[in-house]
Every structure is written in structure tokens, then in C-alpha cells.
Amino acid sequence: MKNWAGNLDYSSTDVERPESVAELAELVAGATRVKALGSRHSFNQVGDTDGVHVLLDALPQRIELIPDRQTVHVSGGVSYGALCRTLEESGAAIHNLASLPHISVAGAVQTGTHGSGVNNLSLAGAVVGIDMVRPSGEQVSLSRADGDEFLGSVVGLGALGIVTGLELAVTPSFAVRQRVLENLPWERALADFTQLVSSAYSVSLFTDFAGESINQVWLKALDSEPAVNDLFGATPAVHPRHPLPGMSAENCTIQMDKPGRWLDRLPHFRHEFTPSKGEELQSEFILPLEHAPAALEAVRSLADRLAPLLFVSEIRTGAADEFWLSPFYRQQSVAVHFTWKPLQPEVEAVLPQLEDLLRPFGARPHWGKLFTPGGHDWETLYPRLADFRLLAAAHDPEAKFRNGLLDSILGAPAVSAR
Structure with missing residues (x-):
């Protein structure tokens, strides 16, 4: 199997599609190495395994509203598109969405994927409960009442268990208008960056x-x-505009300041269109919002090398959260995304230079995208990393859910199943 972009051949020796959580639990209990795959919209080996891959589709x-809790329980393999349509039918919504509605809920949450808005939490921010299958096959459910165990598990990189369900906080449905502006001068954007990104x-x-200007600004405003x-x-x-110059805006969500449902405006691309099958690579780095002007100036200094490799770069923001391995852990952030x-080979050659420029600003790579694993001081970037290592060792002592990328971040497991 390959990932969504086609740049990665998975290493698994077998692929299984369990039809029940009980079947999944039995499969996990009997495996030596195992990992789950969702929509495969990742660009590195975070979801890889040299054992069994399980697909949750x-x-x-299940998508079940729980009105008295103002939450929805959703199975791990459900996509955001399917979730949003069901919520809207009941007059409910979630607070934020990523650019694509086609990604799976569990995979997006486990890797810290996000939408945008200085006061909007990432997709993980909606999670109030999580259901997992542990390496032994035990089925567990955690909630905010479980404290550190919960905070360490929500953005867990698949290292603590296979996520079979999530309970998400919901809000009443709301209307959003989307407008695109063009040719924003860099000088003015950086002079008051926080005001700029707080304008909707x-x-x-x-x-x-x-060049001297930002091509496009997409504003998604409450009605x-x-x-x-x-x-x-x-x-x-x-x-209407597409983020890429010269591309038709047909598959983009409605613009021109026309009000519409939250699920039809918060993503950049429409639910009814299948996104392109690869032919792109992605990287992203998340850093404290106060460092945005200096960090973006640093990236601009590398424009001669970056621009020929880029389709486009997207700059977004996000609110601070408390999840141990979230890129937004305890910092209001700016996220600098690169669609390559x-x-x-050319992208991997320039990444170390880009990462060197961003390192002084405390940039945290997106867990599901391309970065140089050995190029980061993970302990400094993630103050609770040592606690997460202990959690992983306690719940996965035989390293069933580990792979080379996780070992490079968490260190080699004390006990190997090999």
C-alpha cells in the first residue's frame, strides 16, 4: 500500500479490515507489530509498521449525538465530511475544521491536525473522550476526568493504542461568510501580524x-x-479564487462573502469533490504566535530556494491547548504550512536549512508531514515528552505500536518485540 500522496510505500506484511471492535481487539492481541491507518493523508512513516496494518473503514x-452532554460520539474511521453532514442535520456543529473534509477524525486528532483561528483550538480541542484498543486487546475509554492519562493520549501518534472512537464537544450550527483578498504587502502584514490574523x-x-506581497488572504467570518x-x-x-494561481475555484468552498453553513465554509475545499490523489508533498511547522513576524522574515530569506519547489504555502493560527504532544501545547501559535x-529529494535537501532557520523560534513539526526526525530537540519542544515516554512504556511494553519514526522521537523501547 501507499499513502495518499504516493510518496511512501508502507512496510506492512499484511493488511486487515476488522468488522467489529471485538475482532480488532483480537487481532491486536495476537499481533507482534500493528498500526492503524485512516485516510492515509500523512507524508511520513508515523503510521507505518513492519507488521500488520489495520484499516478501520x-x-x-457510528455518529451519535448525546444531547444532554452537548457532545457527539464518532467512530474512529469516520471522515470529517460524514461527521459534519450528520451534525448539521441535527442543528449541531464543531468549532473548527481542517482544509480538507475528507480526512479521518481519529487520524487527524492523533497527529495534532488543525484548522485556523487565533482563538480556535485544533481538532483535538473538541475531544472530551477517547476509546482505544490497547496492545493486549483491552478496550479502554478515557475522559477529561482521567487527567494526565487523557491529556497524554488524545494526540498520541498511535503509540498508546488504536483509536476506535471519540467523543467531541459540539455547538449549535452557525453561519460563516468567506472572502478572499489579494496582494497584501508583506511589510504591512508583519507590522501588526496579530491584528491581521485576528480580523476574522x-x-x-x-x-x-x-516578492513583496502575500498572494491571497482567506477570511472566514462569522455571519x-x-x-x-x-x-x-x-x-x-x-x-472566486483557488489557493494555487491559475487553478479553477470550482472545487473550493463558496466565497464572495456569501453566508453559508459552517461545514460549507470552514474547509477550503468542498465535501462533494474528491481531493487530488497526491502529486504533492507537505511540511508544516508550528511556533509561538509572538515569533511570527521574525520567523516569517527568516523564511522569506530562503524564498529563492523555496519558491521553485512550492505549489503554495499557507499561514494559519491556533489557540493553546493542554495535550502533551500537541504542536499547540500551551502556546497560542502560528502554523507555517508548505505544499511542495x-x-x-529536492524538498528533503532544503528541509534542514528551513528547520535551522525556524529552530530559534521553537518550531514544532506537524507529526504527519515531512520533517527531519533527527533535527529537533524534542525534549525542549515538548515539556511532557518524558511523561509520554513513560506512558508509552507502561501501555506498550512490547513495542507493538512502535516504528522507526516513533523510535527516533521517543527513543528506542526498553523491550523490543523483534
């Missing part, structure tokens, strides 16, 4: 870092927020 796909419920900047017709010198687009052309 054959499990019962969700703000995304699209650029290739070359109660005022319209923005001028923003630090950027002006409204006169027709399918030129992996």
Missing part, C-alpha cells in the same frame, strides 16, 4: 514567499462579524 460507522473567525494567508473590504492594503478578489511539488 469496515468497522460500524479564521484567517489563512497563501504565499510562495517571493455576525462585519465585512472586511480593505485589509492592510489587500483588496477583495473580484471572482512532488520533488522529494
Whole structure:
């Protein structure tokens, strides 16, 4: 099997599609090495294994609202697109969405995937409960009442168990308007970056870092927020835009400040369109919001090397959370995302230089995207990493859920199943 982008051949020796959680638990208990795969929208080996891969799409796909708790229970293999449609039918919503609605809920949460908005938590921020199958086959459920065990498990990289379900906080459905502005001068953007990214419920900047202006600013405003017709010198687009220059906006969510349902505006791309099958690579680095102007200036200094390799770069923000391995752990953040052309050797050659530029700002790589595993001081970036190592050792002493990438981050397990 390959991942979504086609840049990675998985190492598994077998692939299983259990049809019940009980069948999954039996499979996990009998395996030496095992990992779950969701939508495979990752670009590195975080979900790889040299044992058995389990796909969760054959499990019962449960989406059940719990009105008295203002939550929804969702099976791990469900996509955000399916979840959002079901919620909207009941007048409910979740607070944030990623660019694509096609990714799986469990995979996105486990890797710290996010949407945008200075006051909006990542997708993990909605989690109030998590169901997992441990290496022994034991089925466990954790909630916020479980304290550290819960906080260490939500963004768990698949190292603590296979996630079979999540309970997410919901809100009443809400309306959003989306407007694209163009040609935002870099000088003005960096002069008051926090005000810029706070100008709507969700703000995304699209650029290739070359030139003196940011190509596009996507504003996703609550229907109660005022319209923005001028923003630090950027002006409204006169027709719908795709983030990539010259591309049709047909598969993008509706723009031009027209109000619509939250699920039809918060993602960049529409539910009914299947996203492109690969032909791109991705990296992303998350760092404290206060460092954004200096960090972005540093990246701009590398524009001559980056621009030829980029389809586009997206700059977003996110609120601080308490999950131990979340890239947003205890810091309001800016996320600098790179959508690369399918030129992996060239991208891997420039990544160490890019990471060197961002290291002084405490940049944390997105767990599911391309980065240099040996190029980061994980203990400094994640103050609870030592506690997570202990949690992983306690729950997976035989290293069933480990792989080479996890070993490079967590250290070699004390006991190996090999």
C-alpha cells in the first residue's frame, strides 16, 4: 500500500479490515507489530509498521449525538465530511475544521491536525473522550476526568493504542461568510501580524514567499462579524479564487462573502469533490504566535530556494491547548504550512536549512508531514515528552505500536518485540 500522496510505500506484511471492535481487539492481541491507518493523508512513516496494518473503514460507522452532554460520539474511521453532514442535520456543529473534509477524525486528532483561528483550538480541542484498543486487546475509554492519562493520549501518534472512537464537544450550527483578498504587502502584514490574523473567525494567508506581497488572504467570518473590504492594503478578489494561481475555484468552498453553513465554509475545499490523489508533498511547522513576524522574515530569506519547489504555502493560527504532544501545547501559535511539488529529494535537501532557520523560534513539526526526525530537540519542544515516554512504556511494553519514526522521537523501547 501507499499513502495518499504516493510518496511512501508502507512496510506492512499484511493488511486487515476488522468488522467489529471485538475482532480488532483480537487481532491486536495476537499481533507482534500493528498500526492503524485512516485516510492515509500523512507524508511520513508515523503510521507505518513492519507488521500488520489495520484499516478501520469496515468497522460500524457510528455518529451519535448525546444531547444532554452537548457532545457527539464518532467512530474512529469516520471522515470529517460524514461527521459534519450528520451534525448539521441535527442543528449541531464543531468549532473548527481542517482544509480538507475528507480526512479521518481519529487520524487527524492523533497527529495534532488543525484548522485556523487565533482563538480556535485544533481538532483535538473538541475531544472530551477517547476509546482505544490497547496492545493486549483491552478496550479502554478515557475522559477529561482521567487527567494526565487523557491529556497524554488524545494526540498520541498511535503509540498508546488504536483509536476506535471519540467523543467531541459540539455547538449549535452557525453561519460563516468567506472572502478572499489579494496582494497584501508583506511589510504591512508583519507590522501588526496579530491584528491581521485576528480580523476574522479564521484567517489563512497563501504565499510562495517571493516578492513583496502575500498572494491571497482567506477570511472566514462569522455571519455576525462585519465585512472586511480593505485589509492592510489587500483588496477583495473580484471572482472566486483557488489557493494555487491559475487553478479553477470550482472545487473550493463558496466565497464572495456569501453566508453559508459552517461545514460549507470552514474547509477550503468542498465535501462533494474528491481531493487530488497526491502529486504533492507537505511540511508544516508550528511556533509561538509572538515569533511570527521574525520567523516569517527568516523564511522569506530562503524564498529563492523555496519558491521553485512550492505549489503554495499557507499561514494559519491556533489557540493553546493542554495535550502533551500537541504542536499547540500551551502556546497560542502560528502554523507555517508548505505544499511542495512532488520533488522529494529536492524538498528533503532544503528541509534542514528551513528547520535551522525556524529552530530559534521553537518550531514544532506537524507529526504527519515531512520533517527531519533527527533535527529537533524534542525534549525542549515538548515539556511532557518524558511523561509520554513513560506512558508509552507502561501501555506498550512490547513495542507493538512502535516504528522507526516513533523510535527516533521517543527513543528506542526498553523491550523490543523483534
